[in-house]
Amino acid sequence: MKHYDLIIFDWDGTLMDSIGRILACLRNVARDMGFIEPPEAAQRDIIGMSLAQAMQTLFPGRPSQEYPLMQQSYRDNYQRQAHVATPLYHGITELLTQLQQLQYQLAVATGKSRPGLDRSLQQTGLDQFFHLSRCADEAHSKPHPDMLQQLLAHTGVPASRALMVGDSILDLQMANAAGVAAVGVSYGAHSCEKLQLQNPKAIISEPLALLSVLTA
Structure with a gap:
């Protein structure tokens, strides 16, 4: 039954x-924005959130105008790997x-x-x-x-x-x-x-x- x-x-x-690909993109966002890279455990904790919520959770307290830049950085980094099959x-x-x-x-x-x-x-x-x-x-x-x-x-x-x-x-x-x-x-x-x-x-x-x- x-x-x-x-x-x-x-x-x-x-x-x-795709977890490895996502983590690599998150590391690159931190690098692109000049931030300290968050611990991997913190990065794993935001996988599954919307991109906007993920950036706010992973990089809290930043000026509001930076969050769209973080989201675009993530999208750009993800697309750069589009030629590699996941x-x-x-x-x-x-x-x-x-x-x-x-x-x-x-x-x-x-x-x-x-x-x-x-x-x-x-x-x-x-x-x-x-x-x-x-x-x-x-x-x-x-x-x-x-x-x-x-x-x-x-x-x-x-x-x-x-x-x-x-x-x-x-x-x-x-x-x-x-x-x-x-x-x-x-x-x-x-x-x-x-x-x-x-x-x-x-x-x-x-x-x-x-x-x-x-x-x-």
């Missing part, structure tokens, strides 16, 4: 192995294929912008699996539950029949706030120990392990 009808995935650090985690395509065959509805809730997600969906071929998504420029930034609430309202799926899958405590906090069960993945931004503090249903160390969680 299926316990869920809708499975919602984060993108960076959950489906796509891979999906091993097993993602197989996982999504099986979930689709099992007739789960699949969605994405991400801190990426709409243009960024659409580009990534097309480049990776995952647009064949995901026909519903919410991005940071369409809703309140994680960990606010707005993205999940919009997806639930759009599909008509009750919170009790939805599952959020993500690599960051922001994903799990968002799920908790929306009354949605969550599964953490320990191969992305945050460690198993940090994810466990948010009381997820399970924590998996590789994508295909989600299938066992769904049948437990």
Whole structure:
């Protein structure tokens, strides 16, 4: 018996192995702006936020006119690496294929912008699996539950029949706030120990392990 009808995935650090690329861009923002580079742990903590909120959290107390410059620096640095393919985690395509065959509805809730997600969906071929998504420029930034609430309202799926899958405590906090069960993945931004503090249903160390969680 299926316990869920809708499975919602984060993108960076959950489906796509992009954490290293994001961290490199954040380091370059600090360099471009002449700031001291924040600790890596602080950088990992903002992955999943909207870009505006991420810059304000990572570099607090700066003059307001500097934040648009930080955001543009991040975008420029990210685009400079566009020629280098960012891979999906091993097993993602197989996982999504099986979930689709099992007739789960699949969605994405991400801190990426709409243009960024659409580009990534097309480049990776995952647009064949995901026909519903919410991005940071369409809703309140994680960990606010707005993205999940919009997806639930759009599909008509009750919170009790939805599952959020993500690599960051922001994903799990968002799920908790929306009354949605969550599964953490320990191969992305945050460690198993940090994810466990948010009381997820399970924590998996590789994508295909989600299938066992769904049948437990």
